[in-house]
Amino acid sequence: MKIGIMTYMFNDWNLEKTLQYVSKLGYEAIEVAAWKGSNHIDIEKILSGGATEYKKTIQKYGLTISALSNHLEGQLVLGPHDESTDIWFKGTPEEKIRYGTKRMERTAEAAAALDVPVVNGFTGCPNWSAWYIFPPTYKEIFERGFELFVERWGPILDFFAKMGIRFAHEVHPQEQAYNIETAEMTLKAINYRSEFGFNFDPSHFIWQGIDPVVFIKKFGNRIYHCHAKDAEVIRENLQLAGVTSTGDWRRTDRGFRFRVVGWGDVNWRRIITALAEVHYDYVLSYEHEDPIISREDGCEKCISFLKPLIIKSTLNKVWW
Amino acid sequence: MKIGIMTYMFNDWNLEKTLQYVSKLGYEAIEVAAWKGSNHIDIEKILSGGATEYKKTIQKYGLTISALSNHLEGQLVLGPHDESTDIWFKGTPEEKIRYGTKRMERTAEAAAALDVPVVNGFTGCPNWSAWYIFPPTYKEIFERGFELFVERWGPILDFFAKMGIRFAHEVHPQEQAYNIETAEMTLKAINYRSEFGFNFDPSHFIWQGIDPVVFIKKFGNRIYHCHAKDAEVIRENLQLAGVTSTGDWRRTDRGFRFRVVGWGDVNWRRIITALAEVHYDYVLSYEHEDPIISREDGCEKCISFLKPLIIKSTLNKVWW
Amino acid sequence: MKIGIMTYMFNDWNLEKTLQYVSKLGYEAIEVAAWKGSNHIDIEKILSGGATEYKKTIQKYGLTISALSNHLEGQLVLGPHDESTDIWFKGTPEEKIRYGTKRMERTAEAAAALDVPVVNGFTGCPNWSAWYIFPPTYKEIFERGFELFVERWGPILDFFAKMGIRFAHEVHPQEQAYNIETAEMTLKAINYRSEFGFNFDPSHFIWQGIDPVVFIKKFGNRIYHCHAKDAEVIRENLQLAGVTSTGDWRRTDRGFRFRVVGWGDVNWRRIITALAEVHYDYVLSYEHEDPIISREDGCEKCISFLKPLIIKSTLNKVWW
Amino acid sequence: MKIGIMTYMFNDWNLEKTLQYVSKLGYEAIEVAAWKGSNHIDIEKILSGGATEYKKTIQKYGLTISALSNHLEGQLVLGPHDESTDIWFKGTPEEKIRYGTKRMERTAEAAAALDVPVVNGFTGCPNWSAWYIFPPTYKEIFERGFELFVERWGPILDFFAKMGIRFAHEVHPQEQAYNIETAEMTLKAINYRSEFGFNFDPSHFIWQGIDPVVFIKKFGNRIYHCHAKDAEVIRENLQLAGVTSTGDWRRTDRGFRFRVVGWGDVNWRRIITALAEVHYDYVLSYEHEDPIISREDGCEKCISFLKPLIIKSTLNKVWW
Amino acid sequence: MKIGIMTYMFNDWNLEKTLQYVSKLGYEAIEVAAWKGSNHIDIEKILSGGATEYKKTIQKYGLTISALSNHLEGQLVLGPHDESTDIWFKGTPEEKIRYGTKRMERTAEAAAALDVPVVNGFTGCPNWSAWYIFPPTYKEIFERGFELFVERWGPILDFFAKMGIRFAHEVHPQEQAYNIETAEMTLKAINYRSEFGFNFDPSHFIWQGIDPVVFIKKFGNRIYHCHAKDAEVIRENLQLAGVTSTGDWRRTDRGFRFRVVGWGDVNWRRIITALAEVHYDYVLSYEHEDPIISREDGCEKCISFLKPLIIKSTLNKVWW
């Protein structure tokens, strides 16, 4: 298992500075944000001949690319298509869908060009609030989302298949698949085709009261990528704010927040054990969204916390 | 404190049959659904001379009306204005707003005509999913909801003031105020004007990890009405489904469900103690949404559970 | 759902005195111990013409028979065949097996004669300690028990099938099926034939840390009978004695004991809800093995605790 | 086991009114405050010929006297002798000791005259804060309290012995014996003489995190009387106020308070079971200090809660 | 944030040996006991020209002084004035007060001479047991303590103001302010004047069930100094001894004890996060009172535990 890092947190640094920094800390892989605005990759350049040089740059620092990530443009495929997504692309719903679709395909092409087997992202969701089925019609409306998912992502996954790339959806609020049950429903909707799997991130399960280990054991070989992100139900605020508190991530009176790995409620020994149980042996990619600790401090704390927990070898012969 | 009941669960019975049934069980007050479709009241009839007779009917069974409730049409004021609310009124967003506003005012008028001091309901919310602030613009979008709330509910509350009626919003998913913090934000937005308060219902706090007692102690005299509804985090399903499970309320693999009073996770002794601490002494109105137990069985179980817990008199002189 | 009672606790009373006593308390059904030594039935007499009169006696008190129970003689089929079972039948292992087998068949015949659809009992187990797989050969030895189970109980179940009677094994320590997993293994071993199911008793799961509700939801329509018995992990003793304390049931320093319904750790509202979820609607049969409370006091306490919790009718039409 | 009541809460009613009220509710015994100021007894009158009539009055209502209680004057024996005890007797420490001693002896005499076997009370404590051994000399100072206890209570217990009366100290804050360990130390200090035992009251253990059941099992036949008083660690206040909050009992933001039986954290089924285990079969005497619920409401709630939990008979012959 | 150490545990070593030892282990600051008997400072010498040399000695080892501490002599100001404080100063209460007052002022002067901004200490308390308001007059007596606090500490704080020094009271048993509520009351009593704040020490909150994080968030910029001391509710003893066990700190059957940082119940990640939230960035000063681990072992264990948890930089720009 490698410890990797999602580099977008250093988007104000250029790629090489970032690579130098993270490799020196001991990270072994990077996950690169592929959406427009990323300063660490321009997938159009990759696709017009830049792949070889890009790969060389990565190798220079002894790193590999665990995944290209395109959460933002993927979101446009299913929505929401209200003004909230204008920051990524302004247009009619149809234009947003077309744009999101195209961009996901280009991301897959770039991944193929870079020999990166996985693209991470979000599928989007027309109206996530419909999970709570009031007004009662929200029940059908939310279920219809799974049909739209097949309709819009089916062709994208065909394209991924052609490229030999797998798509790893991150189960997350605002997505059609946001918990274990809806993750299962997306898989079923597309007949469990192998291009579609998950980017496992335990942090999103903490506030829902879901045991992330159950996710791992249930989906096993459908886990194509993993995020190392921690989350904390904030005890001193919970009785007042609840796990669904809204507002700025940096508010100190929220009931839930993301944390540096080791500083939240995720039991990493259980996570790492379960990943070993399902024979996942790819990457744990650190993502920093802690509202208290700086990104640099987080990068250091994460790797010094995780390193001793990585299982270097699993038991393959019982001695007893 | 009276034990009351929300009669809409018997909407397939006529009013008198319902009154006879609930009064015989020992309920002392009724909460009547005022929206179109209710078979227990027609507020237009009330407002064209039917009030006196209606009141007599209620009195015949030794009952009082604790509140008129209009959750459905109130929802139209702030939305959502997508197809989900077409079941209540089909029209453009503007038409829905106009209709919802008018209906809420008529409900207040009917309450006044019936000497009922409180109207319960929902304020609505343009897009509840925006509480989770991804895409990041959802932060501003959700906050804008509080401005819309003032803009649209301000005039309605003026009307309520004129009628001498108070509006009790039920803090609930899909509403602008869905937890303690957002409840506080709505109050602040309207400068704490006294026409606006809450219909306290502990069930909605259970899945959020919020302590309902903290709500009571925080809002005290802003609690204008109370629902007696219980809720259960379903232990055997939680690790898989989480507290945010979607789909039909009757699915047996959900992670959260409403229950008959006494069958869920609400600690009613703490609730009733806290209500006494803030000197609330009005009604606990039973609402039945248990997916397992029938409404009749629920009505019996609720009252036999709650009756011995009602504090008949509070300590007013210390003897020790 | 009926509340029944296992009458063997009154084996020092004659049948009629017992029937009179339990019917007066409100019990609606009886479960009768069919083994040799029972003073409440003699199955040989039943099978030589006594059935009609026996049924009349039961009916006289407004009772029904929920099951004949033969835990003791059933145990002889798989063992243990050491001296511990000499109290029930002294003989070689082969003789014990033959005797146990014969007695179980006679019990089924008697049940048929009395129109009782279920026989409760134990399957036995050659050496229960083998569940803990040290010495390592115990793994195979315990697994072989499932084969013996098929070999010995297969013919008995054939006989049950002929009689139209179902056998309900009580998942219990000292039995081949003692937890949820081994219960599933017995079912699988006999190809899920319908003559074999379970007598659900939550008390045995408490000390194992198993959630009895999971048993109910997993086996659903395989639950042919239910015991109402409670059990307590004794908090003040646990840290010293553990859940596996041995010695006399009446020792006050044990870490685990059986209790009167309502006095232990079983959450009966969850149990009754889950039984409703799987549409079990037969009997909850009270069994008294509380080391503190007398049998008569237990009988009264059980029924006054359980009565208000019985779900009289389940929701069959959603009103909301 | 009888359910009794400490009548001092009705000190503003005369004795007969009180007896009538509590007997009608179903209480079977009374515990009478014997200190100066009590309107329910005057021990000097009892000792000058009033005993027979007093007993008759009690019997008239089908009641018995479980104990005379003299917590206040007993406190004077060991102190504190600062101004805090002036409300009971003003004088020098020596005078307070002399007065307290005399009054306790008179209470024992009165008990003997009334055939009441137990006197409840407090031993007092020179300076209870010394339990926390800072300044470090407080260690010796607190330990010296046990010597003073022997010195001052020894003669009183001699007098009790002569009268055939037992003294039941209530383990309580502000007393030399305030937890299980210090209770054991008092017993040891007086060589376990049988005139000294305890008035068990679970409420005082709740805030200390002590398991009241352990007290029962440890002291068994040293428990001469029991109080039925409940206590609540107030969850919504705990993180701020702690279990040691000070100030008026009626403050709603305390972290700990006494409650009506059944409304607090005491697990009464465990208590009653443990009392049966040690063969305690005397009285559970209700004491009301709930800051929310009125005394009358408390009296009703207590008895309807406790009645079904009383073990009417314990198992004396194992049937299985 | 610096990691410092309270050097009094090495009072049997001379200052230089101590400085050498702690600096070598990585401690960055020292907190020096200023009371009579301290071998690490003599404030009278400091005030007669020794300050410069003293500062140089400290600097030689790369250390700073985070605070002068004078818990013992500060205690004399409010008391207790019984024999327990004779070990620090023998005299009448008035003499003790005068002496304590003078010594606190001298400590402030010495701090000023050494450019140390904070003096830590205790305010004292006339009779701490009065927090539990029995006898009932203890309520007023304890409240009167706040008035005495103003009367006696007011002038001392005036002196501190003149010196430009702040006093940090350690919220602790035996002090007028011993929990969050009483801390707030002391602040209020002196009109929140800025010379008075707190030396935050989480260990004292553990046994009270108070969340230390709530203290931090409530008092924020009133926290002038922090102790790194851990505490443990001793699980195996709790049910017997409770959190208020008395007697020698080294008894192994106590229910509560202090521990080396990382060996108790304090959640240091939450503490350090909260301190960052309120922008505290001064010192965490290790104090050793573990009854099991030696002071040297504790010093090593503390710093190796805390070092990786120190937040080196907080998030000041959100990258997402």
Added chain:
Amino acid sequence: MKIGIMTYMFNDWNLEKTLQYVSKLGYEAIEVAAWKGSNHIDIEKILSGGATEYKKTIQKYGLTISALSNHLEGQLVLGPHDESTDIWFKGTPEEKIRYGTKRMERTAEAAAALDVPVVNGFTGCPNWSAWYIFPPTYKEIFERGFELFVERWGPILDFFAKMGIRFAHEVHPQEQAYNIETAEMTLKAINYRSEFGFNFDPSHFIWQGIDPVVFIKKFGNRIYHCHAKDAEVIRENLQLAGVTSTGDWRRTDRGFRFRVVGWGDVNWRRIITALAEVHYDYVLSYEHEDPIISREDGCEKCISFLKPLIIKSTLNKVWW
């Protein structure tokens, strides 16, 4: 306290390779399996002159031998004597007993020859399932085991006494002493003779709900050796499988498993503290039976987890 290791996990390596490997990792002592089949010692060779060379080999790597262990052959003394123990010795029960007895004596002799003070092992148990006293005769049968224990182990312990060696029984399932109570019963049965004590291993207590710290405090100086093995109640499987799940240790759906030190539910800080409290200062010997992590990875993880937790020196003089 030394950190040692049970070397049998490297039985496929020769002794020197093993010694080199473990000493390099920092282990300070080894525990050697003495049963037939061990490749790390041949006790017959030791007893025919090989002792000196063997000791030299151990010393070469700076190691000591903490114990010879003979769990397997010791089991033969009390049984079970069914086919399960044929893997260790095939014969009649009498032959097995004779063989086991002889082998234990030879192990003691070898220990003496090697200056190793302790032999670890199991006493065996005729039929462990009899702890659960159904059939009821199992009560007497299990109790009889203690007599057999005296009868068979008495002479062995006489031999140990002669050799100056102590036997440390590991409290474990399948043994006569498997929990704290039965451990006490074995001690009592042999009149607390000092040759018999315990090899403390916390892992076996975890599934029983027993607090291992209570074992330490209860048996104190009877603890002659300690295993460092962790165990995990597997949360995601517990509700289904319970703590008594059977079958292969490597099944991922078990409810209980052994783990590498630091990866399970044992609170090692509490364990190490309690060992210090009873003045145990010998060895913590790592045993690897983790079904997920390889032995080599386990060896590294164990020592890097335990090393910082070892108490290097205990407090022997209070400085405060």
